Amino acid sequence: MTGEKKRKICIAAALMAVIAAIVILAFLCWTQLPVFDRGKPVPFEIAPGGTARTVANQLNGQNVPISDTLFVLLVRLSGNSSGLRAGPYELKAGETPARLLEKITKGIFAMESLTIIEGWKFHQMRQAIAKHPGLNHETADLSERELLKRLGLSHHAGEGLFFPDTYLFKKGTPDILIYRLAHDAMMARLNAYWDDRDPGLPYKNPYEALIMASIVEKETAHPADRDMISGVFVNRLKADMKLQTDPTVIYGMGKKYRGKIRRIDLRTDTPYNTYTRYGLPPTPIALPGREALEAAFYPAETDALYFVARGDGTSHFSRTLDEHNKAVDKYIR
Structure with missing residues (x-):
């Protein structure tokens, strides 16, 4: 193998490594970006026995705006393919794909x-x-x-x-x-x-x-x-x-x-x-x-035995009936 050919192979390998690094970095960034920035929480429900692919399909079918391909990849890379829990959930504005997966794997229900x-x-x-x-x-x-x-x-x-x-x-x-x-x-x-x-x-x-x-x-x-x-x-x-x-x-x-x-x-x-x-x-x-x-x-x-409402939410308390009657005259009659 000539030196020129070796040089081209090294350059190609380096380019592939750079591209792979960029893809990995982009994917990691995607996992930490909000699925959506504003609006009301999106409710959804995961059926029992779901795989990464079926859960991704369920998300898309219930208006959760997430890439099914990337979500499946996230599930598989996390090693949680068999740990997706059925139940009712909701995704709030500002929450990330990583948070979405955490909810589904930990059963953080709505x-x-x-x-x-x-x-x-x-x-x-x-x-x-x-x-x-x-x-x-x-x-x-x-x-x-x-x-x-x-x-x-x-x-x-x-x-x-x-x-x-x-x-x-x-x-x-x-x-x-x-x-x-x-x-x-x-x-x-x-x-x-x-x-x-x-x-x-x-x-x-x-x-x-x-x-x-x-x-x-x-x-x-x-x-x-x-x-x-x-x-x-x-x-x-x-x-x-x-x-x-x-x-x-x-x-x-x-x-x-x-x-x-x-x-x-x-x-x-x-x-x-x-x-x-x-x-x-x-x-x-x-x-x-x-x-x-x-x-x-x-x-x-x-020592009080009586009370009467003052009309402002509080009460006047009295020890004797005579004192109480006077309070009733004042606040009621």
């Missing part, structure tokens, strides 16, 4: 969310769950008693048994899982507070404390007043006084309530009318949140 609001009644929680499009609805047609039985609960009513919070879940999750998560969250908090409680509290069991928390939840939207209101109710229970709290009356009225309590409503006896009956009502009247639970278990140390 998450749905459902927020249960403090103070909701149980039927409002059920309505929110039944309307959520991301859930697989298995309980919508069940009665309340049937639902509780499905959850393994012996309670006759679901009121108050579920913790208000925001719950994340994979699309297609059975709706009963939300009930289980919310109930487990409530029981974990309730039992922890019960174990740490003051033994002087007038509750026979954790469920009675939950009832108190629900009343506190509905009595005020002003966080600073919750422990004082709880303190008043605790004092009244200890003194064998009626609680005389409007939210329980409203709950007992059900659909008869039209936005205003009349004198006849306060005198009409129901299991929830704390103007006609002593002690706590038979069940909670709402879903209490963390602050209401804490107020029920850690009430303020106070």
Whole structure:
């Protein structure tokens, strides 16, 4: 082989090496560039048993703007051809092919969310769950008693048994899982507070404390007043006084309530009318949140036996009936 021929071979080899380096560098750059820069997230779903090629086809068929050839190459070079996980995903603006592959191999699914609001009644929680499009609805047609039985609960009513919070879940999750998560969250908090409680509290069991928390939840939207209101109710229970709290009356009225309590409503006896009956009502009247639970278990140390709303969201507290009547004259009458 002549020197000239050797020189040409070396040049060709060098050019091929440069081209290969450029291709590799370009490919590596591609893996770190956004698939798209702006716009709404693109939802997509990977079917079970997908290969690199079939997953690439699924991406293209669901409007994920990525090169199928380069994506297949990325999967094969990563060694994850057999680790592509089926499920619902979404690709957000600014995310790269490398991030896309990471989601699919690690099962970083697109998450749905459902927020249960403090103070909701149980039927409002059920309505929110039944309307959520991301859930697989298995309980919508069940009665309340049937639902509780499905959850393994012996309670006759679901009121108050579920913790208000925001719950994340994979699309297609059975709706009963939300009930289980919310109930487990409530029981974990309730039992922890019960174990740490003051033994002087007038509750026979954790469920009675939950009832108190629900009343506190509905009595005020002003966080600073919750422990004082709880303190008043605790004092009244200890003194064998009626609680005389409007939210329980409203709950007992059900659909008869039209936005205003009349004198006849306060005198009409129901299991929830704390103007006609002593002690706590038979069940909670709402879903209490963390602050209401804490107020029920850690009430303020106070001599107050009465309170009245000032009209600005706060309450005026009184030790005597005479003082209370004066406050009612000032803020209500």
